[in-house]
Amino acid sequence: MRDAIAAKQLWAFLRANWHALAVAGKPLAVTVAEHKAKRSGEQNRLYWALLAEVAESAWVDGRQFSRDAWHAHFAGEFIGFEETPGGHRVPISTTTLSVAEFSTYIERVQQYASEHLGIETCIA
Structure with missing residues (x-):
């Protein structure tokens, strides 16, 4: 993440979508790696x-x-x-x-x- 705004957008996306996708049998996977x-x-x-x-x-x-x-x-x-x-x-x-x-x-x-x-x- 380059700034706090991007981190907040990611968190908002996860918070808004994780439960519905998990219930649908399609849980999210998140990978964190150094940006190249x-x-x-x-x-x-x-x-x-x-x-x-x-x-x-x-x-x-x-x-x-x-x-x-x-x-x-x-x-x-x-x-x-x-x-x-x-x-x-x-x-x-x-x-x-x-x-x-x-x-x-x-x-x-x-x-x-x-x-x-x-x-x-x-x-x-």
């Missing part, structure tokens, strides 16, 4: 500039790919995949990463670009 800031706007701009540089410079099997294709590739490669209800595998979104995790992710993308694509990125 999501990636910053600056990190996001840096990442998409990096993807643009890779898309412009990289060739794989005689082909070039879009920023979006590289984005999906790197997310799957470094974050992983999840299964959709239809049974397809899709990359886990980079929006799930904290600021620190996203910094590590960007470093891994740069390392991949250097080691596998021969691209020394200008992004710092």
Whole structure:
């Protein structure tokens, strides 16, 4: 909680709803964890500039790919995949990463670009 107002709103919600949901056989569960800031706007701009540089410079099997294709590739490669209800595998979104995790992710993308694509990125 960032302030007393948010804490009071949470308490009001619990007080107003816990009993009715418990009686209905749907008791509430509350989890408390430390807040982790999501990636910053600056990190996001840096990442998409990096993807643009890779898309412009990289060739794989005689082909070039879009920023979006590289984005999906790197997310799957470094974050992983999840299964959709239809049974397809899709990359886990980079929006799930904290600021620190996203910094590590960007470093891994740069390392991949250097080691596998021969691209020394200008992004710092």
